[in-house]
Amino acid sequence: MVESRHSISRGLWRKIHKSPLFDITQFVLLIVLILWFFARSTEQLGYNWQWYQVPRYIFQMTEDGIQFGPLWEGLMITFRISAISLVLSLVIGLTTALLRLSHSFVAKTIARVYLELIRNTPLLIQLFFIYFVLGPVLGLSRFPSAVLALSLFEGAYASEIFRAGIVSIRRGQWEAAYSLGLSLFDTYKDIVLPQAIRRILPPLTSQAISLIKDSALVSTIAIYDLTMQAQAVIAETFLTFELWFTVAGMYLIVTATLSIIVNIMENRFKMVT
Amino acid sequence: MAVCGRIFEIVSRRCNDNQLVVTIPNIGPRSIQRLCINITPLRKSHDLRQFHKLFLGHDTDIEELFYMAFKDEGDNIIVVDNISKTFPGGVKALVDFSTKIHRGEVVVIIGPSGSGKSTFLRCLNGLEEIDSGTIEIDGIPLDDNKNNRLEIRKEVGMVFQLFNLFPHLTVLENINLALRRVRKKSKEEAIRTSMNLLEKVGIAEKVDNYPSQLSGGQQQRVAIARALAMMPKIMLFDEATSALDPEMIGEVLDVMKKLAREGMTMVCVTHEMGFAREVSDRVIFMEAGRIVEVGTAKHFFTDPNEERTKLFLSQIL
Ligand SMILES: Nc1ncnc2c1ncn2[C@@H]1O[C@H](COP(=O)(O)OP(=O)(O)OP(=O)(O)O)[C@@H](O)[C@H]1O
Ligand SMILES: [Mg+2]
Numbered sequence: 001m002v003e004s005r006h007s008i009s010r011g012l013w014r015k016i017h018k019s020p021l022f023d024i025t026q027f028v029l030l031i032v033l034i035l036w037f038f039a040r041s042t043e044q045l046g047y048n049w050q051w052y053q054v055p056r057y058i059f060q061m062t063e064d065g066i067q068f069g070p071l072w073e074g075l076m077i078t079f080r081i082s083a084i085s086l087v088l089s090l091v092i093g094l095t096t097a098l099l100r101l102s103h104s105f106v107a108k109t110i111a112r113v114y115l116e117l118i119r120n121t122p123l124l125i126q127l128f129f130i131y132f133v134l135g136p137v138l139g140l141s142r143f144p145s146a147v148l149a150l151s152l153f154e155g156a157y158a159s160e161i162f163r164a165g166i167v168s169i170r171r172g173q174w175e176a177a178y179s180l181g182l183s184l185f186d187t188y189k190d191i192v193l194p195q196a197i198r199r200i201l202p203p204l205t206s207q208a209i210s211l212i213k214d215s216a217l218v219s220t221i222a223i224y225d226l227t228m229q230a231q232a233v234i235a236e237t238f239l240t241f242e243l244w245f246t247v248a249g250m251y252l253i254v255t256a257t258l259s260i261i262v263n264i265m266e267n268r269f270k271m272v273t
Numbered sequence: 274m275a276v277c278g279r280i281f282e283i284v285s286r287r288c289n290d291n292q293l294v295v296t297i298p299n300i301g302p303r304s305i306q307r308l309c310i311n312i313t314p315l316r317k318s319h320d321l322r323q324f325h326k327l328f329l330g331h332d333t334d335i336e337e338l339f340y341m342a343f344k345d346e347g348d349n350i351i352v353v354d355n356i357s358k359t360f361p362g363g364v365k366a367l368v369d370f371s372t373k374i375h376r377g378e379v380v381v382i383i384g385p386s387g388s389g390k391s392t393f394l395r396c397l398n399g400l401e402e403i404d405s406g407t408i409e410i411d412g413i414p415l416d417d418n419k420n421n422r423l424e425i426r427k428e429v430g431m432v433f434q435l436f437n438l439f440p441h442l443t444v445l446e447n448i449n450l451a452l453r454r455v456r457k458k459s460k461e462e463a464i465r466t467s468m469n470l471l472e473k474v475g476i477a478e479k480v481d482n483y484p485s486q487l488s489g490g491q492q493q494r495v496a497i498a499r500a501l502a503m504m505p506k507i508m509l510f511d512e513a514t515s516a517l518d519p520e521m522i523g524e525v526l527d528v529m530k531k532l533a534r535e536g537m538t539m540v541c542v543t544h545e546m547g548f549a550r551e552v553s554d555r556v557i558f559m560e561a562g563r564i565v566e567v568g569t570a571k572h573f574f575t576d577p578n579e580e581r582t583k584l585f586l587s588q589i590l
Contacts, residue, residue: 172437176496179398179431180451180503181423190450194441 047241054242057233071243074229075250081146081225082212082254088151089211090204093158098188100163111159118156124217126153131221146218154211161203165196198269205262209255216251226250350376350507350538351397356406358392358562366392368562370406376506379539381549381570384559385585390542393559394509397540398429411506427455430500434512436492438484438499444471445480448499455503470498474528490521497528508532510541544589550574558582 016022042049057069099111118126130152131145140148169192177187219228230247234240351374358367366389374380382390395401396408399415399422408415410425439447445467452463471477474494476487484492493513500508510529514522526548533539533552543549549556550570558566558573558581566573566582577583 170437172433172435173439175400175431176433176437176439176499178400179426179429180499181426181455182451183454186454190454191439195439 042241049242050239051242053237053239054246057243058246070224070229070233071226071246071250074224074226075254077224078212078215078226078251079254081143081150081218081223082215084147085150085154085215086208086211088147089154089158089207092151092155093162096155096159097162097166100159101166114152115156115159118153123149123153123214124220127217127221142218142221142223146215146221146223150211150215150218153214154207157207157210158204161200161207162196164203165200166192168199169195198266201262201266201269205259208258208262212255212258213251348376349373350378350411351540352407352409353397354407354409356396356403356408358389358396358401358403365562367396367403370559370562370564372557372564374538374540375554376538377536378555379533379537379553380541381553381556382540382542382559383544383549383556383585383589384565388560389562390559391511392562394431394511394540394542397507397509398426398431400431427503428505429507429509430503430505431509432493432496432500432511432513434516436484436489436496436516438492438496440484443481443483444476444487444495447484447495448502451499452502466502467498470501471495473501473531474498475524488521489517490524493517493521493525494528497525497532501532507538507540510539510543512542512544514543514545546570546574546590558585560585 057071059066059068059072061067096111096114099107100115102108127146127149130140130149131142134140134148135145173191173195174187177191182190215225216227218225219231222228224232226247230243234243237243351372353370353372356367356370357365359365370389370393382393384390392401396403397410397415411428413421413424413428415421415425439450442450445464448467448470449463452458452466453460456463458466468477468480471480474497476491476494476498479487479491479495484495487495497508497513513529514525517525522545526545529539529541529548530552541548541553553570556568556570556573557564558577558579560581566577566579568577573582573586577586
């Protein structure tokens with residue numbers, strides 16, 4: 001008797017748990033809580049919100065058409081650095097993964113040293129090292145230094161993702177390709193990578209999002225990316241909270257867009273099962 | 274030449290003679306041709322009288338005769354000399370293993386689990402490295418030379434127990450791939466060849482399906498077609514029917530039998546004794562990395578010499 005009552009209440013609980021109403025209630029509660037928290041804290045700070053000031057730092061309409069503000073320009077810089085670094089980090093990541101999986105001792109060692117070096121030091125130090133030490137030697141200005149640092153850093157993580165994806169392909173696939181006489185290059189290109197990419201895509205997306213967020217660090221070598229522009233505007237206007245919220249929102253839009261694009265790609269890659 | 278002609282004459286007469294029951298499943302031009310090819314070595318190594326006695330006696334079994342003919346030197350397409358293979362764990366998978374396989378011969382390998390059957394097949398196309406000994410495929414040594422290796426991989430087709438089709442490619446693309454990349458065929462030619470092969474294995478209507486949309490038997494037939502697309506001289510089958518539901522085994526065996534009748538050199542690891550009996554020229558029973566007994570399928574059914582063979586057969590039959 002006791003047991004059956006127990007199971008009834010469990011079933012009820014599961015029903016509640018599954019209904020969309022439950023999710024919505026949760027969500028609303030969360031929002032209310034956050035708003036309350038901010039209201040309280042700004043009240044105590046005595047902060048004077050001036051949201052109406054913000055849009056013109058992004059863009060404004062004048063007689064001559066749209067005038068882009070510093071935040072928009074910063075966003076474009078962030079975009080460019082992230083995009084170039086992303087492509088480079090994928091190339092570096094894949095190359096390193098292939099080196100690590102090769103049979104050559106030298107190649108494996110090089111890959112290993114690179115990985116350990118990058119993963120065990122902070123990105124900020126790497127950035128400074130490349131800009132202040134390597135930069136003058138190699139003649140790298142700010143922008144290439146920033147791109148190089150970001151690509152090397154994210155490339156190390158990307159390579160682990162690639163490697164995991166490649167080794168997850170069953171041995172039988174390699175053996176079938178081998179017995180058909182396919183070259184190593186063709187085996188990777190036609191058999192292994194197309195299958196691995198489906199497994200690699202989700203973690204690689206998180207890595208790309210990290211890259212976009214990490215790119216904020218380039219402001220430390222005085223590149224006027226989104227973060228740097230925000231700092232500059234705040235120094236002038238003291239719109240601290242409004243601008244930081246806006247900038248966070250802009251990063252969020254970029255990363256969310258990336259996620260959506262990858263999602264669409266993923267669906268296109270889906271295997272027929 | 275005279276002997277060859279004479280044998281030919283006897284064989285044809287005996288086959289046409291309705292009075293005599295000749296119990297061979299597939300006596301035909303190919304068998305006769307094979308017999309003639311192997312006359313020279315036979316004369317060299319066997320007493321011709323013994324041969325005649327065997328052949329002309331009433332209980333003569335032509336299958337047995339072919340076996341005799343095949344036993345020694347001839348047109349060897351596979352020469353395996355004294356190979357050994359020890360796995361890193363210390364397992365001796367092959368121990369001083371030697372055998373020769375003729376062009377057009379169908380060899381069936383049987384033996385208990387872990388006896389080294391798969392390892393032997395995998396050594397033949399270089400999927401597994403041997404520790405010592407030599408392997409020669411159609412005159413090409415399987416050594417460190419990359420070109421030799423590639424040549425051998427092209428000449429030796431392999432069919433796996435778990436099919437190993439490429440899941441992200443359609444049936445047509447699975448078969449096409451090596452034709453395009455390795456044989457460097459034009460797209461049209463590759464498609465034409467693939468379609469012919471699919472017709473041959475009886476699944477031409479599935480060209481645009483993905484492997485996961487096919488039954489196990491169909492997948493294995495695609496895998497056979499894929500290996501055949503390379504136009505190999507030798508086909509290796511590693512328990513090609515073991516992963517299949519019983520009702521699908523037949524369709525795959527039929528394709529294999531067809532291949533055997535067309536004169537393909539085949540080395541098959543299988544426990545399908547019906548298949549062995551119907552098309553094999555020779556059965557090798559191995560255990561613990563060594564050959565225990567060699568003979569025709571019939572020999573294994575009727576009077577195997579070794580106790581271990583008897584024990585094993587009593588378990589699988
Ligand atoms: N990659 C490997 N590493 C270590 N040991 C191995 C490896 N492959 C096979 N072996 C061992 O070598 C021996 C022979 O294996 P093999 O696969 O050739 O046997 P088999 O006759 O094909 O058996 P089965 O009928 O089960 O397929 C076994 O003892 C097996 O455990
Ligand atoms: Mg096996």
